[in-house]
Amino acid sequence: MEWLGRLRQQPEPPRAPSRRHPAPTWREDDLRATWQLVSLLLSYPDDRLLGLLDDIDEALAGLPPEASGPLGRVVAHLRSVPLAALRSDYVDTFDTTRKCALHLTYYAHGDTRKRGIALVQFKQAYRRAGLEIGDDELPDHLSVLLEFGATGDVGIAWKLLNDHRAGVELLQLGLETRRSAWADAVTALRATLPPLDGTQAEAVARLVAEGPPNEDVGLDAYSLDPRLNPHPDDDLSLSDHFDVQGATR
Template sequence: MPVRRRHPAPSLPEPALRTGWQLVSLLLSYPDDRLLGLLPTIREAAGTLPDAVGSPLLRLAGHLADADPQAVCTAYVDTFDTTRKCALHLTYYAHGDTRKRGIALVQFKQAYRRAGLEVGEDELPDHLSVVLEFGATGSVAVAWKLLNDHRSGIELLQLGLDAKDSPWADAVSALRATLPPLDGSQAEAVARLLAEGPPNEDVGLDGYALDPRLNPHPADDDLDLSLDLTGAPR
């Protein structure tokens, strides 16, 4: 895990924060029939949120409702499952394909367990939708710390989605609107990751080789990402 630090308290009231996180979690999940069926409820709930959070969620929900379902599913896979630049797994940005990522995943599970949640074996604990679902229905404080500790990954995800002109960029914009502005060390971490990329090492036959879910984005692309370190929602 990144260095421990104290983070500012949320500026949104807890009910609005939980609702916003729940909607972002849903909208970043695979757009199957269940999710598409929930879009009317999602749009209704998004309309109750502050504009900086609710408006991008309404845009994304509208896009998903209006688009061809098969095309949406294909676009989702092309966006999140074929490129490292748009990884939804937060520890990838901090640790890349290294042994340290396995340790970070264990620390995520331990944080959940201390708050009373056991993550199933079929999902990785650092998936952004999992973290947000946990924050929406479980411990806001623990999710708040995990999100802010991995803020540089969220910023890189935003840049990657923006560079693809992806409709899912709106979901991350809404999430960022619930978080505090970047502090100096976080901005430096984003700049460093943008310049150098995540760490990389050959992990051999442990960790990722034994569990390919730990490296769910095997392909890489070279997107030209522009850096915005203002912390303002996009």
């Protein structure tokens, strides 16, 4: 992705207390590799992606079966369907169906002011790890977040994924309802995450019943200077959220 070329070090602001999440149970190398492949396989199908399928197959051989199995099925689907049909299906699934949105903050906040603030917090989190992304792309896109976790700060990505776990679950439900082949990519991602806790399960149930909030105000807060954000991002350091040395597959 082009935004990786804009990686550069930034001064680190003071940190605030944050919610801790369970430690990963996968080895970090497997976690990063799985996230990288999920990011690729959830991207728009084009000649470049199809040209990477042999390399993806090779990488799958070294992953836990909880990831290699479902991701292998996605690869098989991409090989078996003509590119034009893949592109049409992708747009119909992810771009015209909000129940399968790849933007994680949409599920919790809809198109409300709170979503604008959440997007600012994503951007701040990336900046703290030295990554700047342009205003032409939203930082909560799942492929962007997973690419960041795979190649950058796995601890920050882990926190953001778990903070927005309800969105991951709703994306899975939406894809399964459509019987989409891309559901297997999210299945592999979910295998890397801890079981839902009570708060997350309640959030999923509430959003399934009620849907995202509805407030047609746009995303103006996202364009604000992040320094003006009244809700600074939580402490997102790797060591504060789990013990890397203790993580095993």
